[in-house]
Amino acid sequence: MARHPMTGNEMSSEAESRLERHHYDVVIVGAGGAGLRAAIAAHEAGAHTAIVCKSLLGKAHTVMAEGGIAAAMGNRWPEDNWEVHFRDTMRGGKMLNNWRMAQLHAQEAPERVQELEDWGALFDRTEDGLISQRDFGGHKYARLAHVGDRTGLEMIRTLQQRAVALGIDVFMECTITDLLKAAGTDEEGPIAGAFGYWRETGRFVVFEAPSVILATGGIGKAYKVTSNSWEYTGDGHALALRAGASLINMEFVQFHPTGMVWPPSVKGLLVTESVRGDGGILKNSEGKRFMFDYIPEFFKAETADSEEEADRWYDDKKNNRRPPELLPRDEVARAINSEIKAGRGTPHGGIYLDIASRRDADFIRKRLPSMYHQFKELADVDITAEPMEIGPTCHYVMGGVEVDPDTEATSITGLYAVGECSGGMHGSNRLGGNSLSDLLVFGSRAGAAAAAYVSGLDVLPKADEHAVQAGERRAVAAFTGSGEGGENPYTIQHDLQQAMNDLVGIIRTSSELEESLSSIEALKERAKAMAVEGHRQYNPGWHLALDLRNMLLVSECIAKAALERQESRGGHTRDDFPGPDPEWGAKNLVLRLNAAGTGVDLTHQPLPVMPDDLKSYFEE
Amino acid sequence: MGYDLKMRIWRGDQSGGDLQDYTVEVSEGEVVLDAIHRLQATQSGDLAVRWNCKAGKCGSCSAEINGRPRLLCMTRLSDFDQTETITVTPMRAFPVIRDLVTDVSFNYEKARELPSFQPQPRDADGKRRMMQVDVERGQEFRKCIECFLCQDTCHVVRDHEDNKPAFAGPRFFLRYAELDMHPLDTHDRRALAQDAAGLGMCNITKCCTEVCPEGIRITDNAIIPMKERVVDRKFDPLVWLGSKIGVRNRDNDGRTDPRDPD
Ligand SMILES: Cc1cc2nc3c(=O)[nH]c(=O)nc-3n(C[C@H](O)[C@H](O)[C@H](O)COP(=O)(O)OP(=O)(O)OC[C@H]3O[C@@H](n4cnc5c(N)ncnc54)[C@H](O)[C@@H]3O)c2cc1C
Ligand code: SF4
Ligand code: SF4
Numbered sequence: 001m002a003r004h005p006m007t008g009n010e011m012s013s014e015a016e017s018r019l020e021r022h023h024y025d026v027v028i029v030g031a032g033g034a035g036l037r038a039a040i041a042a043h044e045a046g047a048h049t050a051i052v053c054k055s056l057l058g059k060a061h062t063v064m065a066e067g068g069i070a071a072a073m074g075n076r077w078p079e080d081n082w083e084v085h086f087r088d089t090m091r092g093g094k095m096l097n098n099w100r101m102a103q104l105h106a107q108e109a110p111e112r113v114q115e116l117e118d119w120g121a122l123f124d125r126t127e128d129g130l131i132s133q134r135d136f137g138g139h140k141y142a143r144l145a146h147v148g149d150r151t152g153l154e155m156i157r158t159l160q161q162r163a164v165a166l167g168i169d170v171f172m173e174c175t176i177t178d179l180l181k182a183a184g185t186d187e188e189g190p191i192a193g194a195f196g197y198w199r200e201t202g203r204f205v206v207f208e209a210p211s212v213i214l215a216t217g218g219i220g221k222a223y224k225v226t227s228n229s230w231e232y233t234g235d236g237h238a239l240a241l242r243a244g245a246s247l248i249n250m251e252f253v254q255f256h257p258t259g260m261v262w263p264p265s266v267k268g269l270l271v272t273e274s275v276r277g278d279g280g281i282l283k284n285s286e287g288k289r290f291m292f293d294y295i296p297e298f299f300k301a302e303t304a305d306s307e308e309e310a311d312r313w314y315d316d317k318k319n320n321r322r323p324p325e326l327l328p329r330d331e332v333a334r335a336i337n338s339e340i341k342a343g344r345g346t347p348h349g350g351i352y353l354d355i356a357s358r359r360d361a362d363f364i365r366k367r368l369p370s371m372y373h374q375f376k377e378l379a380d381v382d383i384t385a386e387p388m389e390i391g392p393t394c395h396y397v398m399g400g401v402e403v404d405p406d407t408e409a410t411s412i413t414g415l416y417a418v419g420e421c422s423g424g425m426h427g428s429n430r431l432g433g434n435s436l437s438d439l440l441v442f443g444s445r446a447g448a449a450a451a452a453y454v455s456g457l458d459v460l461p462k463a464d465e466h467a468v469q470a471g472e473r474r475a476v477a478a479f480t481g482s483g484e485g486g487e488n489p490y491t492i493q494h495d496l497q498q499a500m501n502d503l504v505g506i507i508r509t510s511s512e513l514e515e516s517l518s519s520i521e522a523l524k525e526r527a528k529a530m531a532v533e534g535h536r537q538y539n540p541g542w543h544l545a546l547d548l549r550n551m552l553l554v555s556e557c558i559a560k561a562a563l564e565r566q567e568s569r570g571g572h573t574r575d576d577f578p579g580p581d582p583e584w585g586a587k588n589l590v591l592r593l594n595a596a597g598t599g600v601d602l603t604h605q606p607l608p609v610m611p612d613d614l615k616s617y618f619e620e
Numbered sequence: 621m622g623y624d625l626k627m628r629i630w631r632g633d634q635s636g637g638d639l640q641d642y643t644v645e646v647s648e649g650e651v652v653l654d655a656i657h658r659l660q661a662t663q664s665g666d667l668a669v670r671w672n673c674k675a676g677k678c679g680s681c682s683a684e685i686n687g688r689p690r691l692l693c694m695t696r697l698s699d700f701d702q703t704e705t706i707t708v709t710p711m712r713a714f715p716v717i718r719d720l721v722t723d724v725s726f727n728y729e730k731a732r733e734l735p736s737f738q739p740q741p742r743d744a745d746g747k748r749r750m751m752q753v754d755v756e757r758g759q760e761f762r763k764c765i766e767c768f769l770c771q772d773t774c775h776v777v778r779d780h781e782d783n784k785p786a787f788a789g790p791r792f793f794l795r796y797a798e799l800d801m802h803p804l805d806t807h808d809r810r811a812l813a814q815d816a817a818g819l820g821m822c823n824i825t826k827c828c829t830e831v832c833p834e835g836i837r838i839t840d841n842a843i844i845p846m847k848e849r850v851v852d853r854k855f856d857p858l859v860w861l862g863s864k865i866g867v868r869n870r871d872n873d874g875r876t877d878p879r880d881p882d
């Protein structure tokens with residue numbers, strides 16, 4: 001076979017029609033931090049493991065993470081421990097987190113980070129030679145292990161190199177479009193594999209495997225202004241729904257307070273929170289440091305109320321409270337939004353993030369090299385000399401596949417979900433740095449759990465061949481479809497992004513949410529008549545047409561849950577219900593595919609109750 | 621502020637192809653990748669190009685712009701005259717798959733040939749200690765985003781397919797150097813770098829350094845020091861003598877050659 005043994009590159013076009021088959025114990029969809037860590041764990045537990053990813057190995061979103069990995073190692077602050085990290089995480093998520101996930105995450109993150117060092121990661125050091133830890137919003141102590149502002153690159157490279165050293169099979173530029181269930185079972189039946197296509201050739205491929213771990217990342221490409229890449233089309237979310245699993249917390253979308261706003265070509269690109277952690281402040285067009293006007297009751301006790309105290313904090317953290325710029329992201333994003341709306345924005349519709357007047361040029365270049373480079377190269381702005389213009393950008397989805405906290409198993413036997421595509425861990429709002437640690441902690445657990453499940457099986461489930469054929473038919477429909485008069489997938493994507501941005505954005509109301517749902521229905525109709533030009537070999541238009549199916553389903557989940565939740569909490573702000581409501585604070589909204597398979601149904605579900613010993617951390 | 625940009629883009633696959641002319645509307649502050657995306661969305665939905673981060677962080681969008689290896693997302697249109705035609709072609713050193721997308725599996729194969737990091741045990745408290753100055757050398761190399769532009773540029777393989785099996789290329793010399801300079805690594809990879817990876821074939825022209833979008837000083841900071849260390853190991857009679865009479869120099873301290881059976 002002409003296929004390259006590792007990358008799967010198939011250069012011969014006559015192979016196009018042949019269906020390729022592979023057999024594994026565990027197939028992992030996604031090669032970001034979560035997928036790679038899961039693969040390492042599954043392999044180490046003895047499972048025959050494969051990783052499948054849409055891009056080349058090492059290019060997943062994780063590579064873009066900047067600030068750091070949150071883990072209470074106590075290298076800077078011996079007072080820090082898992083209990084404090086747990087408390088910060090729950091409070092950041094406005095208590096809607098799955099408590100057990102937040103607990104496991106805080107307990108296991110330190111060892112997972114130190115393990116990266118065993119595999120070759122080179123973190124920045126403290127004066128004593130330990131892993132350095134930096135300040136981030138919502139974390140009581142300096143807690144983020146980091147490498148300048150390119151922590152994600154260090155993490156993905158380390159995991160990638162480890163996976164390669166272990167000889168784990170990687171199928172790159174291969175997109176999974178359907179999960180396969182066992183033949184002859186109902187909707188609840190177990191997983192038997194996955195179906196997809198090679199992007200390079202358009203050839204179809206079947207992975208037969210009793211367990212599949214979804215690690216596909218987020219949904220940000222459903223929004224117009226986003227820090228996310230083309231890959232973030234909610235594939236894992238949609239695959240899980242269609243396989244019969246449920247999603248939770250979908251109404252909670254994190255808008256990062258600081259995205260670039262100018263030039264248009266980079267609008268939405270992330271400006272790391274470390275800029276604020278390292279001394280940067282937010283100012284409006286009148287030069288006012290406005291965050292002091294936006295300190296919510298919930299965080300008053302731990303936030304500085306004067307500029308003097310806030311500035312002293314950087315040097316003396318014991319005797320001063322944190323600057324309000326370091327409140328959790330949802331608070332800062334809302335504040336920026338209000339300032340802009342009130343007409344105090346910058347010429348390009350943002351506000352100012354200023355580190356130039358507060359730190360010397362050497363410090364800035366050393367601590368924030370990528371940001372320096374990014375602004376210099378893309379906006380002609382020297383951040384050591386002038387303030388940056390920034391505004392909120394869609395960044396992260398708290399919602400995802402509902403999983404068992406200890407094993408990351410979904411309600412479908414053999415199906416697991418980890419990383420950004422899973423839900424529960426972050427509640428209504430994620431703290432910075434808590435995603436990278438989430439990937440490591442739960443990636444490791446899922447890999448081990450999936451391997452254990454497979455080793456306990458006597459008979460392997462057999463994939464339903466009808467589903468394979470249906471997958472093939474669906475995938476080529478856009479070529480054979482209505483032909484002329486068919487819509488361009490790029491136009492549909494554009495219209496969806498605009499609708500989500502305008503109607504399901506950072507501030508929401510019931511009328512707009514209702515409008516968004518009818519827009520999504522109309523887009524679904526238009527998508528049925530999509531037409532794609534060209535052939536199946538590396539055809540981005542076709543790839544987008546296939547991804548759109550997932551984006552539309554996931555957008556519907558977000559809009560539906562956002563309309564239902566009549567309160568404001570974390571990453572969900574309702575103009576018509578401005579405050580949090582304790583009754584809503586005790587519930588999750590759960591989404592499942594409807595019986596016809598054309599949309600989603602929503603139900604309410606009580607939040608798991610935290611044991612009393614953990615509750616005591618929240619008594620003031 | 622917008623204007624019509626003239627572009628020539630190579631379209632085709634492994635069976636052949638040619639440059640095709642396009643005119644696309646662009647605006648202030650845009651990069652070459654924006655122009656290509658607009659072409660995709662409005663004129664040519666099947667134009668193949670790789671990208672992910674659009675911020676110079678992932679190394680996906682490598683191609684050649686007016687013959688020069690560059691990242692499409694970090695090349696600003698303002699670098700060119702508005703009347704100039706911008707020509708975009710796929711990386712030349714790798715087999716083309718389609719349009720601007722090439723088969724870069726050569727690099728993934730080379731990555732697999734490299735012996736991985738072998739650390740000393742952790743300290744008694746379960747942590748590891750390294751000084752910032754000691755990790756900084758390796759950190760410079762670990763900034764690599766694997767865009768493979770240096771691999772594309774290096775004349776040893778650019779037009780010499782036959783050299784590929786014996787030559788890992790600058791990106792992997794960087795990796796050898798990184799591991800060799802890692803404060804906690806226990807392997808001695810110098811002989812391997814010289815023999816299996818073909819470090820000896822590099823004649824330090826520095827072309828790789830010139831195209832590196834991360835500004836890594838590949839030749840000065842990785843290749844040349846690595847070459848010096850290889851020479852040390854090979855010929856330096858004092859080192860040889862030292863290793864015989866039990867005086868250890870820092871380079872050999874606690875390291876073993878992965879090719880030697882333990
Ligand atoms: C700019 C930026 C900066 C950030 N900074 C930080 C930070 O400092 N700290 C922090 O904790 N978090 C940060 N985050 C968030 C964090 O990076 C992400 O949440 C996290 O990396 C997601 O990891 P993942 O493993 O879940 O998914 P990803 O790393 O996104 O990987 C997803 C993988 O799934 C694959 N995939 C998707 N769909 C399919 C399919 N259908 N078939 C096959 N493969 C598929 C993709 O190819 C990819 O390999 C940042 C995010 C961004 C965008
Ligand atoms: S310095 Fe060496 S590796 Fe770099 S381009 Fe020249 S020959 Fe190639
Ligand atoms: S060393 Fe530089 S040019 Fe070479 S792959 Fe890495 S980032 Fe690209």
Ligand code: FES
Pocket residue numbers: 670671672673674675676677678679680681682691692693694
């Ligand atoms: S798209 Fe990531 S480097 Fe260009």
